[in-house]
Amino acid sequence: AQRTLVLVKPDGVGRGLTGEVLRRIEAKGYRLVALDMREATTELLEQHYAEHLGKPFYGPLVEFMMSGPVVALVVEGHEVIAGFRSLAGTTDPTSAAPGTIRGDLGRAWGTAVVQNLVHGSDSPESAAREIGLWFPAL
Ligand code: ATP
Numbered sequence: 502a503q504r505t506l507v508l509v510k511p512d513g514v515g516r517g518l519t520g521e522v523l524r525r526i527e528a529k530g531y532r533l534v535a536l537d538m539r540e541a542t543t544e545l546l547e548q549h550y551a552e553h554l555g556k557p558f559y560g561p562l563v564e565f566m567m568s569g570p571v572v573a574l575v576v577e578g579h580e581v582i583a584g585f586r587s588l589a590g591t592t593d594p595t596s597a598a599p600g601t602i603r604g605d606l607g608r609a610w611g612t613a614v615v616q617n618l619v620h621g622s623d624s625p626e627s628a629a630r631e632i633g634l635w636f637p638a639l
Pocket residue numbers: 558562591592613614615616617619620621622623
């Protein structure tokens with residue numbers, strides 16, 4: 502089955518929403534393959550967000566991701582990459598649909614960084630790359 506990398510970002514962990522995110526993933530029938538709470542390093546985040554290097558939100562994004570612990574997950578299931586992004590909702594919680602993690606639980610921006618609770622890989626290539634970065638032993 503397909504695998505994806507999911508992160509509960511520092512806002513999600515800080516607001517006590519880790520369990521709620523896990524609940525939605527498991528309720529959908531996906532399987533947790535790996536789970537680890539950790540403080541992300543600059544080096545890891547620079548690699549994770551390499552595609553955003555040079556964008557105006559890059560610096561604030563990396564800083565935000567280091568503002569507290571994150572919970573990293575590898576999740577497995579049929580078409581889980583698209584499926585988790587559908588559970589998460591669109592990037593901006595302001596407009597994310599009700600029923601999604603960001604739509605139900607995400608706060609509207611109002612800040613320079615999008616604090617949108619979760620990350621999910623966006624393609625099979627990204628998933629393989631990101632799982633290798635966060636869980637090199639897998
Ligand atoms: P993710 O990759 O985290 O699942 P995404 O694919 O919806 O989210 P990307 O476009 O890959 O979003 O951007 C990565 C992250 O950078 C976003 O989740 C958000 O936290 C932040 N971000 C994206 N666009 C902006 C923006 N215009 N202003 C501020 N922050 C942004």
